[in-house]
Amino acid sequence: MLSTGQSNSVGNEAFPPLTMTQPYRNIMFNVGIIPGTNCDGNGCRVYEKPTSFIPLTEGDYFFDYAVETMSAGMANLVGKLGAEKLLVGKPSHDLLVSLHGRSGYTYACLRKNGCDFFGTPNPYTTPFDDGMNEVSDAMDLAKAAGKTYVVRAVTAIHGESDHYAYTMGLAEFPMPGTDGTSTIQNYADAMLEWQRDYDRGVKTITGQTDDVPLLQLQMSNWNDVPHSQIPTWQLEAHTRAPGKVVLVGPSYIFEYAGDCLHYSNHGERHIGEYFAKVYARMFIEGLPWEPVRPKQVTLDGTVVTAKFYVPKPPLVLDANRVSNPGNYGFEFYDTSGSPPKITAVEVVGDDTVKVTLDRKPSNGARLRYAYTAVPLTCPGVESGPRGNLRDSDDTPSNNSYELFNWAVVFDEPVN
Template sequence: MSETTPPVGYARLEDTDLGQNLKAAADATEQSRQDVAAKQAQVALDAATAEAQRILAQLATALAQAAAASAETSANGVAADPAGYFSHEFFDDFGASIGGIRADGTGVEFAGFTSATLPDGTVRLTRTDGSGSFVDLPAAGGVSVGGLTLSTDSATDYDLGIEDAFGNVRVISPAADSAGGGGSGTGYFTTDRIRETDARALGRSAVVARQVHTTTQRPTADYNHGLCYGQSLARGGAADYILGTTPLYGCLMIGESVRSPGGTAPWTPGGTAQLQPMVATARIGQAPILTEAQVNALPADTGVDGDIPVEAMWRQFRAMQLAHFGQPDSWRRPIASSCGVSSKSIEDLSYGASTGFFNRLTTCATLGKSLANAGSNGYAAGTYCVSVVPWIQGEANYSGGTADSGVPIATTSAGYKGREFQLSDDIATYVAGPGPQAAISQPLPPLILTYQTGGDFVNDLSDPVGIGQAQLAAALERPDRIMMAAPDYPMTDLYGGHLDANGYRWLGCHMGKALFHAHVLGRPWLPLHPTSIEVSGDEVLIGFHVPAPPLVFDLPYVVNTATDYANKGFGVRDDGGWAGLLGVDIVGDATVRLKASRLLAGSVSVSYGRRVDCGGNGCLRDSDPTVAADSYVFKPGTHMAASANIPALIGKPYPLHNWCAHFFMPATRA
């Protein structure tokens, strides 16, 4: 049967919540079957291990008895017999012979068993009835029982382990490395340990993919507002050009621009307060909007505000949403607004700050609701909600100091995270939510969709990548309200911090992709980040949540140059300070191994994205094949920087691989 497009208002089963649930149930059933099989195999291995340990214990006892017997030739039922078959013979309490040490030095015998030394030096203990090999003592060390090998090989990172014929290892006693107190092993991770870590990491990611997100307002109204908030990056600051000048997918804005011409409270639209098709606009500060020709006439070093991430966010979301549901552009239209204020800390943008900037959100939302409910500029009257607040801020907090409102600027991870939690709560309470104080009454609060601050803005004033770690932790600890779409360090920029027009669009596409997962597929979105960090000796093993395996090393764009770093962005710190890295390797679909220049002692932590290591960047990403709605554009002979001429990108959709979030996290001892 040929595939056909369903009529408007209908959807294929696989595109519906029911279809998704049925698929999830089938996946869960298959996973359960695999889990049962794995458990059965585990039970069998456990039984074999227990039997081997029992036999080895008996053997050890017997050998100990033999050693004691050879030292006492005339006591405890052991007699010397130089002229006989045994040089020493062993007797039980009743005087019966139970074995002995052969006079010719070829081995020992016990009742029912005999030993022999093989050409390679292995001592083999076999049944005297010829029924097969029972125990081998290899010359290289260890004991083999029934196909299982008990190893104390110094080349492994365990003191005692059992290995089967296929190389699978069950560790009985892990090695104690010198950093952990005892032992002299190098502490490196075995292939089996790496595979185990990789499987656990992939398993955690599979669980995330099956979870359901239902705690924020989905864009189910006739008009669905996205209120972008933050500092200059939330306004398209220093983009230096405008690219998204064609209205697409039914997206709207209020007035002549997504960006308010004023940078102070309250938020005011440029031009007439009415709904308009969404387009990117250019301006310098609060001056009038510039045409493309006027922008091109400006000196090359003139900073111009241009494309804004929220514009590309809605285009990406709509391209995926409309294709998913098979609906026209007029269905559930989005509205884009930027309420950000340049150079401001989270303290100055918070509810209750003397600056009053928070009121820009309520003013903009109230105006959006009135236009939607009454109808505007030919757009029919309809229902309204605030479904998402893109939060793009963090640069000012990396700098520290005192806020305009007179309070200290939070620079620690814990301090910033607490303020982000409070901001999220205040948006739900005073801007849009179910409570009586909300300017917009709606069943659920909007999703707080964040990015992660990177590049030249990163520093270590208080904590390594303190603000970035806070942004990641907020998303991990409050996934019901906050989701981090992506870090911004891989995208193109002009000054090592502010993105250029392509970079802002690129970031916006990442945000739209994450929003689609949350508000259409109903799945929580998490960025690429560590889920386990273990240290042993001089090595660190990191398992990651990877949205689309496998992991890949790639080159982020620093300004407009693809740039590599020897440490790929990683750093390791222990009680002795920051250690050098001799190696950084991807060793699984979701696992990275670091090798330090020395044994790691005491408390160990791992960083990714420190400025001193990699300029606030990094080289680790996944393999997400999602196609961006926008493509990289270069216009020669315009105000765009000549360095934006990147043949590898021009004319192609922005790559939407998920890059690793900056982090600073403790490791545990393996």
């Protein structure tokens, strides 16, 4: 597993580290989960070449303090699910996790070829190149140890810096594609390009034929303006590239640190277990993954009916684990300037939600969820953009966390 992203991918503020022993057979490089060293807010200056594998534990340093990333949480729940349920009596499924995220980087600097923001010559290593070095070094070390090696996926925890670029009028899109011919119009296009470049780069090194999907966590932690385009573009990328760009779920359910931007140490480990569920479904069970998201949204008079993809039915409206922001997080919009108000939200089947309006809508009707932030509030289960719709997933955790699948941020047309 390769991991990338910005500060939340490398565990900023997620201290102290929690996972200091390895209960399964998961591994990391002897130089740590993060081979990049001499790192600061602008990047990492050195890629430290690994010489062996060691048991996967947390405690890496990106800045000057040891942190918990999501890496061990992910790998260890995969180990648990394999040992106790999915691979009983079969060989263990051992994961090597390496991470080349960078604090504060927009997509432009994380993608293939990087960016020119830091001058020429660039004093910092290019994150994408570090990822390819991780693949090459892992391939060599695995071969020397008599093991097979394949890259199953790339994980991404990202979006905040591009969000702020948009809200400050500094958006880097559109931008030329890394292929030299295409134009990347927006963040959704970027996610498809990111996956393609990792897929091609990995296959060139390993010779594998298995595709390398991009597993992404949906951003739910903006708090400067009411709305963000990033989470809806992340969902768009998931629908445009099925099985290649995969949306794991939303991030409003996790524990945040005191700065109201980064995850706590428990938040990081909890996130890892959500990535693990998707990994196990896709690569051990061989099944596609769909988060809780709308499958169909229709209007009949004053009633909007939304059918959802539901990993583990039935759907539940849960205002105990997440506080109710109003209408369980659902919003209705039309082009009238004064859209109908929601009078009721009900679960009416294992996969169906009924939203009742106070009058018939005008044109351009849309159903939205977890869509609006109250500026200058903290994200999470008590405030920030959020909702109360979840499934009934009872997947066991290694760490006593609940692992329900919560509905993603969406803004869907009503048919």
